[in-house]
Amino acid sequence: MALKSRKIRVRFAPSPTGPLHIGGVRTALFNYLFARQYGGTFILRIEDTDSGRFVPGAEEYIIKALQWCGIRPDEGLTGADAVAEQTDAANPHAPYRQSQRKALYRQYAEQLVQSGHAYYAFDTSESLDTLRKQAEEKKETFTYNHAVRTQLQTSLTLPADEVAHRLKTEKQWVVRFKMPENREVTMHDLIRGEITVNTATLDDKVLWKMTDELPTYHLANIVDDHVMDISHVIRGEEWLPSLPLHYLLYEAFGWTDTQPEFAHLSLLLKPDGKGKLSKRDGDRLGFPVFPLEWTDPKSGELSRGYREDGYFPEAFINMLALLGWNPGTEQELFSLDELVSAFGLDRVVKSGAKFNPDKAKWFNQQYLRTKSNEELAQLYLPFLHERGVATSAEYTAQVCGFIKERAAFVKDFWELSAYFFVAPTSYDPKAMEKHWKPETPNLMKQLASVLETVAPFTTENIEQAVHQWIERNQLNIGAVMNAFRLCVVGASKGAGMFEIAVLLQKEEILRRIRVLN
RNA sequence: GGUCCGUUCAUCUAAGGGUUAGGAUACAAGAUUUUCAUUCUUGUCAUAGGGGUUCGAAUCCCCUACGGACUACCA
Numbered sequence: 001m002a003l004k005s006r007k008i009r010v011r012f013a014p015s016p017t018g019p020l021h022i023g024g025v026r027t028a029l030f031n032y033l034f035a036r037q038y039g040g041t042f043i044l045r046i047e048d049t050d051s052g053r054f055v056p057g058a059e060e061y062i063i064k065a066l067q068w069c070g071i072r073p074d075e076g077l078t079g080a081d082a083v084a085e086q087t088d089a090a091n092p093h094a095p096y097r098q099s100q101r102k103a104l105y106r107q108y109a110e111q112l113v114q115s116g117h118a119y120y121a122f123d124t125s126e127s128l129d130t131l132r133k134q135a136e137e138k139k140e141t142f143t144y145n146h147a148v149r150t151q152l153q154t155s156l157t158l159p160a161d162e163v164a165h166r167l168k169t170e171k172q173w174v175v176r177f178k179m180p181e182n183r184e185v186t187m188h189d190l191i192r193g194e195i196t197v198n199t200a201t202l203d204d205k206v207l208w209k210m211t212d213e214l215p216t217y218h219l220a221n222i223v224d225d226h227v228m229d230i231s232h233v234i235r236g237e238e239w240l241p242s243l244p245l246h247y248l249l250y251e252a253f254g255w256t257d258t259q260p261e262f263a264h265l266s267l268l269l270k271p272d273g274k275g276k277l278s279k280r281d282g283d284r285l286g287f288p289v290f291p292l293e294w295t296d297p298k299s300g301e302l303s304r305g306y307r308e309d310g311y312f313p314e315a316f317i318n319m320l321a322l323l324g325w326n327p328g329t330e331q332e333l334f335s336l337d338e339l340v341s342a343f344g345l346d347r348v349v350k351s352g353a354k355f356n357p358d359k360a361k362w363f364n365q366q367y368l369r370t371k372s373n374e375e376l377a378q379l380y381l382p383f384l385h386e387r388g389v390a391t392s393a394e395y396t397a398q399v400c401g402f403i404k405e406r407a408a409f410v411k412d413f414w415e416l417s418a419y420f421f422v423a424p425t426s427y428d429p430k431a432m433e434k435h436w437k438p439e440t441p442n443l444m445k446q447l448a449s450v451l452e453t454v455a456p457f458t459t460e461n462i463e464q465a466v467h468q469w470i471e472r473n474q475l476n477i478g479a480v481m482n483a484f485r486l487c488v489v490g491a492s493k494g495a496g497m498f499e500i501a502v503l504l505q506k507e508e509i510l511r512r513i514r515v516l517n
Numbered sequence: 518g519g520u521c522c523g524u525u526c527a528u529c530u531a532a533g534g535g536u537u538a539g540g541a542u543a544c545a546a547g548a549u550u551u552u553c554a555u556u557c558u559u560g561u562c563a564u565a566g567g568g569g570u571u572c573g574a575a576u577c578c579c580c581u582a583c584g585g586a587c588u589a590c591c592a
Binding site for chain 1: 518519520521522523524528529530531539540541542543550551552553554555556584585586587588589590591592
């Protein structure tokens with residue numbers, strides 16, 4: 001097992017087959033937090049060994065998404081503008097795209113054949129499909145293992161000269177791992193503890209394929225993790241079933257002394273129903289499953305992103321961190337730095353977590369109210385410009401001060417503050433019915449003349465003047481204020497009337513009162 | 518079907534043999550407010566089921582049920 005003094009090196013190794021979804025971001029985050037906490041290195045490696053599923057733009061998306069989240073790789077693909085292709089001090093193991101490391105894997109595959117841990121298999125995909133179908137008809141499952149490998153065309157059954165000939169002339173062959181027939185493999189997982197599996201239930205996985213001269217995940221992953229001196233593999237639970245194979249691979253290569261520790265993270269599940277979270281759920285339930293917006297290059301279909309939906313990256317990350325991990329205290333709000341010091345694999349939860357969009361919104365709300373009025377104004381201004389509202393940053397900041405505790409997103413600001421920028425064009429019928437009585441117009445006229453005399457037009461002065469007038473005439477304060485609000489806001493909502501009045505200033509307030517009378 | 522992993526309020530989770538099973542979200546009620554919201558207070562709600570072990574089990578063991586992942590020349 002890993003030495004205590006071993007340098008911590010972890011990697012996030014996604015496959016560029018589409019946009020990174022929030023489960024992937026969480027895996028990246030946990031890797032990052034772990035590395036940071038121990039002063040280790042966080043590496044971003046791209047596992048693009050599946051030529052058939054490559055999606056243009058996906059790699060760039062992954063890099064951008066991590067950037068937005070504030071998850072900076074120390075090594076590997078550290079940024080869109082700095083893709084390490086050459087070895088240098090910061091990138092001792094370049095390149096970090098597996099497609100560019102092609103040449104490396106074949107020799108390792110052959111090493112395993114040489115040492116008797118693997119063999120060449122000459123089956124075509126079609127012939128295997130046929131075998132699978134035949135087994136299915138008999139209600140059985142075809143497993144490529146010790147029971148069948150001796151009956152198929154492999155380097156284990158064919159004469160050596162024919163094997164050599166076929167290797168030279170044919171393209172349809174692969175290297176398969178020779179899974180031991182009956183061996184208990186005991187593995188250790190940092191989150192789950194000991195797991196034991198008998199190899200009899202496992203199959204002879206393809207390690208390398210001549211068809212595209214590329215390794216499969218299993219080989220590429222083990223070779224790269226070894227070569228890059230990875231100390232801890234933190235990945236999704238979907239990899240747990242192949243952990244025995246990975247253990248056996250380390251053993252076959254003779255790398256057990258530097259074999260990394262493993263930690264398998266539980267999956268993110270659908271908010272409702274069953275199963276793991278998918279793109280469909282987001283569309284169906286109305287929340288993003290991707291950090292950034294994504295347009296599918298083939299279908300042109302657009303998937304929304306947390307960034308575009310108005311989430312702050314800090315809130316997004318905080319929410320993700322608490323999904324499947326907890327600090328053991330009652331603290332819920334964590335900055336990235338706080339997460340770094342609080343995080344620990346020992347407090348990662350074993351069971352799958354159903355994703356909860358409500359909680360995500362709550363996190364954003366918490367972060368929104370910690371922002372300064374000026375910061376929020378800068379974020380709100382573009383929305384205002386879009387609506388053709390000309391205003392100043394100072395005025396907008398003051399408005400933000402009044403509404404920030406009422407919103408979860410900046411995009412909700414307009415709904416809450418339109419009356420600060422434009423006079424009402426319609427009046428809420430229900431509120432009118434309730435608060436607009438036959439005597440109200442007269443009341444408002446009086447109010448207008450009271451306001452007219454207030455100088456300077458400050459909250460205190462207005463409040464004092466209005467209250468004095470109400471008391472002198474023994475008026476109902478509710479009736480006055482509600483009608484006043486209707487004139488200025490157009491509905492029964494909004495900040496304190498005297499604050500609104502000061503911001504809007506005397507002229508505008510009087511104008512809005514007159515419109516209704 | 519087989520293998521592996523998992524199971525505490527509706528949801529995220531705490532409690533590593535002894536608590537009235539705690540917190541947060543959501544929901545509901547009340548208080549506050551000139552309105553709406555905020556805020557505050559309170560409330561409803563959980564150890565999947567069955568067997569053991571033990572003075573004592575959410576916690577340890579077994580079985581069952583349920584859920585999930587995997588079972589490709591995909592990752």
